[in-house]
Amino acid sequence: MQQRSSTVQEPPGDTAAYRPTPPPAWQPRTDPAPLLPETEPLRVLGTDAVADADPALLRRLYAELVRGRRYNAQATALTKQGRLAVYPSTTGQEACEVAAALALEERDWLFPSYRDTLAAVARGLDPVQALTLLRGDWHTGYDPREYRVAPLCTPLATQLPHAVGLAHAARLKGDDVVALAMVGDGGTSEGDFHEALNFAAVWQAPVVFFVQNNGFAISVPLAKQTAAPSLAHKAVGYGMPGRLVDGNDVVAVHQVLTEAVARARRGGGPTLVEAITYRIDAHTNADDATRYRADGEVEAWRAHDPILLLERELTERGLLDEDGRRAAAEAAETMAAELRERMNADPVLDPMALFSHVYAEQTAQLREQAAQLRAELEAEGEA
Amino acid sequence: MQQRSSTVQEPPGDTAAYRPTPPPAWQPRTDPAPLLPETEPLRVLGTDAVADADPALLRRLYAELVRGRRYNAQATALTKQGRLAVYPSTTGQEACEVAAALALEERDWLFPSYRDTLAAVARGLDPVQALTLLRGDWHTGYDPREYRVAPLCTPLATQLPHAVGLAHAARLKGDDVVALAMVGDGGTSEGDFHEALNFAAVWQAPVVFFVQNNGFAISVPLAKQTAAPSLAHKAVGYGMPGRLVDGNDVVAVHQVLTEAVARARRGGGPTLVEAITYRIDAHTNADDATRYRADGEVEAWRAHDPILLLERELTERGLLDEDGRRAAAEAAETMAAELRERMNADPVLDPMALFSHVYAEQTAQLREQAAQLRAELEAEGEA
Amino acid sequence: MTTATTGPAAAKAAGKPKPATMAQALQRAMRDAMAEDPTVHVMGEDVGTLGGVFRVTDGLAKEFGEDRCTDTPLAEAGILGTAVGMAMYGLRPVVEMQFDAFAYPAFEQLISHVARMRNRTRGAMPMPMVIRVPYGGGIGGVEHHSDSSEAYYMATPGLHVVTPATVEDAYGLLRAAIASDDPVVFLEPKRLYWSKSDWSPEAPAAVEPIGKAVVRRHGTSATLITYGPSVPVCLEAAEAATAEGWDLEVVDLRSLVPFDDETVAASVRRTGRAVVVHESNGFAGPGAEIAARVTERCFHHLEAPVLRVAGFDIPYPPPMLERHHLPGVDRVLDAVARLQWEAGS
């Protein structure tokens, strides 16, 4: 009896005719083909597709790129003057930063990584506020809800599930809000990247994951980070579309992100976008890139500079002349001068603020500690 | 001057002729096409391909399946008798468990999840040792190095990076060793799954990742776990091949795993294999599956039972007769009787062992605590 | 002239107290909070259809829909990380970690974001969130199912850490935790899930804000300072101690963060002796902080050093040995006996 129960029951019907059926639960959940990214990074500049672009948008993008480049230069200069503790530059990556900001509506949310102050600035954030963290002041210099820009996120990829949760919450509430979350090529290796994309796809959350593949995670080149055909190919494993775009072609990046945002907004779910770009500067001002890469590589990428590409195209198409260039450069210079000026002041921080905002209400324990510090400061003042 | 440096240098040559070049660093790293899994789970039983299979292997697989089913029944019975604290059954999944064990050479390593005691047993581990953890005895009842079976792993997906590290270490040492790591459909959602697959692909480690998609993570069905076309599709995002197989077709599973092991062994790198199967029993004996799934679903899968499929095929091909069936059942019964018998004894655990193996050498602190317990035990003894 | 709506009669009408388990009280707390506040969302592994592996969320998905009580994918960092995003948008997520040890994958989100977001944003982005963690041993659980991980949470500024020991407190503390504008790690003593008490879900006691310890038993000889699963052990020890002539006071901390120095120090100053009792490992465990701060505050009232009775400094042992690891009545009494009775009063 025992023996019998350990084997299986026979199905009804004729033995000889029996053939295994497909596993009942299995059916492909989605057709993978449309989820796969393009085989070559999408490019608009230099193709006929540029003609379809709105000239006003092209000029706006140009102005923002020029301003962004100038912002990067100014922020880097501020590190040398000791006005910033550290600056991770996006020189060479301005097309991605600017396109990310401009692809969003005002009600949408941007989730920047620690490198993406420029995207926040292009979205309208005051550069001084955007740089608060990097200047050594309090960690977030702005009210994230006011600008719908999440705090700059340093632990890599941890901002991605935040974007998913926020987008999901907005959708549950019936709000027409999309979240765009930025991450680097290195950040895609973190578990949080995986978990965020999976949650987003399962929940069909209105999120766009935007990977700036700038070739390096500090010193580690992409080849040591992944063996994938492209990072965009990861999308299919979550059941979302992957897109691959030339990250130095601002029009292409803007187009791909705008499409992904629109898709998310109409309930189509998340998209993973990989932009191929290059970090022209070192990882930060504190890094020495000569230790791990050759100048030749940098030079090759300079020839594919995002501003250069757009400038040429616009010039050729008669959308930009010397006056236009000058106007953009001057606007950028004004921004930079103002930034330099304003960053020259020493912010005044109240040490007693250490004990505020740890909790909604200060605990007795923190009150004790605050009293200790206050006494110390008073003693210092007397001394 | 400032202004000038904020824009980019012009490339040499004729302006009009300039067209953006592809981003210098980008080239597809691998052709994604061969990495994509089959569109239907691979099946051998019921196809002409069975004819290519070694009859001895088929008989061996049959015997192991029957034994495995009996093992599951016996272990479940032991929970009712209070001899096991808990048992996560693989009834219905025996084809996967058995094929995983048999696809490996003796020198290879198996990394089981908490559910995979059967795979360990099929690999040759004493069932009593395999069940040590589940019986409430010490966590690992065997020397992992002796059997090259890693400890049963409970925190989901955390065993996967272990398998990668071990395989990588073996390869560095020049040893011809492959690691096969098992994980459930739910486990694929964990960050560790992602990180392990990525490391494996970057290092080209000789690992096979074997996902048993049994439709559920406790009560959570696959549809709430992923939106991917299949779990095997995740492979392409790491640059490794994905394979999809009917997990109840033991010949197909064995074939796919054997191929993946061979590929890893010859330096071809990791493979992700998804087997579509079904958890016939509840999550564990402590679970009540009627709360989250209909009996009809279970019944449909019973008709696609792994033993049934093989039994029919072998019978039809004249490779199995009533004697063969009986022999397999009797062997299984002998194993079960012996297991029942041996599990009926109360293991004797030395409480003082609590303080051994925390560190290589007992610290003074642990010696103090051991002395305390010893005194208590002595007092108890006196009382 | 008003009709009396309070008092025994009304309580009876509102639902006569009958035996309820801690699990039921927890369920009820979530249910009531969800009914009152549409921003409360429950999420975690198996919390929906199944109602949680301990059935603590039983019925919530059915009553409030799957969007309010959601079975998530199996990824703890993802659960907590998306909960952070939901809180950013104004929701109050109540997250379930299935077991203590399975909360570890979420530690980066917990330490680097949940605990710090309010501080980082200078109050602009609070994290009103409850992280429910079934903890502790004594249930015969295999590896990873019996950890007492409270030391990690206590060492992380920005979190509140609370744990009930009674059915009433389970309800009250969980309501208070959900109402809190700060993240609360809510530790549920697994082995008390099925503990019962006469309790009326229809007329639960008023809910105090978290942060208050309670004297569960008044005594004069020495104070047992404890919480969660060790509270019943200490009460039992206190009863047994009367045979030895000791009249022990038992303080149930309920809240580890914030810590109720006032109640604890007042008790120890009265009794002059104290033992801290918990299941968690002793070394660098919760008792270290408790002993240190009690000593700082009550030094000159102490007749003996504050002693600690805790789990040994070992990984949680297998079920067959756990009774030797867990602090029981005898070990508590042994410690009391070592409080240098000859020295003082």
Place this chain on the structure above:
Amino acid sequence: MTTATTGPAAAKAAGKPKPATMAQALQRAMRDAMAEDPTVHVMGEDVGTLGGVFRVTDGLAKEFGEDRCTDTPLAEAGILGTAVGMAMYGLRPVVEMQFDAFAYPAFEQLISHVARMRNRTRGAMPMPMVIRVPYGGGIGGVEHHSDSSEAYYMATPGLHVVTPATVEDAYGLLRAAIASDDPVVFLEPKRLYWSKSDWSPEAPAAVEPIGKAVVRRHGTSATLITYGPSVPVCLEAAEAATAEGWDLEVVDLRSLVPFDDETVAASVRRTGRAVVVHESNGFAGPGAEIAARVTERCFHHLEAPVLRVAGFDIPYPPPMLERHHLPGVDRVLDAVARLQWEAGS
């Protein structure tokens, strides 16, 4: 008759001591260990070509090849998890976590596997592994770059936790950690990386096994118990205290696990007063355990409660405010002043 090979002359031949930084000593320790033992493998983010963001692994990839000093993908759980597998196969991984806060994603692997594998397998699978974690503040680092996370490690049985305060110890302790058959969390005080000392890499002092504290300054009035980045602060405080007539003893713990009760208790019994000093948050921080166990052991020798000087119970503050958070000389002296001098000797 033998030729003298030791003594000043030989030391000179072997390399005359000249100023070396702690970072250099750490590098040398790994280099020497790798040269002696082919199973030692260094791995982490940017440890190869770049030599680590603090240059502590500088040159190792060049000397030993990328297989022995490996730039991993950017995933801390993956780094530690694969290191577990490597250790299972008999290697001795030396893992670098780039910064304290970036070790958090690896906590599940650390707590559930690294710390428990030996125990789980009854000694069959030891985890000889070093996890190097640059820790602490004072370097003007932005968020997540200045955490003192030692409380988490201390609360995890199965781990050793050590931290050097001098160039010599950096070498010696790291050699001992790599030689240990148990997992060692090796905490490197970031702000001492560039601290210098006359030290000869060619003839380093003999390496003791980990677990021993050292008295850095002998004194009679009170004991400062400290470790890592706070050791120089305490030494400075002790010098300053002489002006007030206090002769302070300074104990550098070096090893937090195992804890050297003998050295610490002996000192406190001698002086009768103690202050624990560390950067980590005070509440449930390392000082809690230290104060509690010192009190347990030395109660009747104590003239005053053991006091703690620690970081405030707040998330690590921004660079512009960190000096107010970090325990400095004044705060140490204030605590010493509160040791109830009127009460006793």
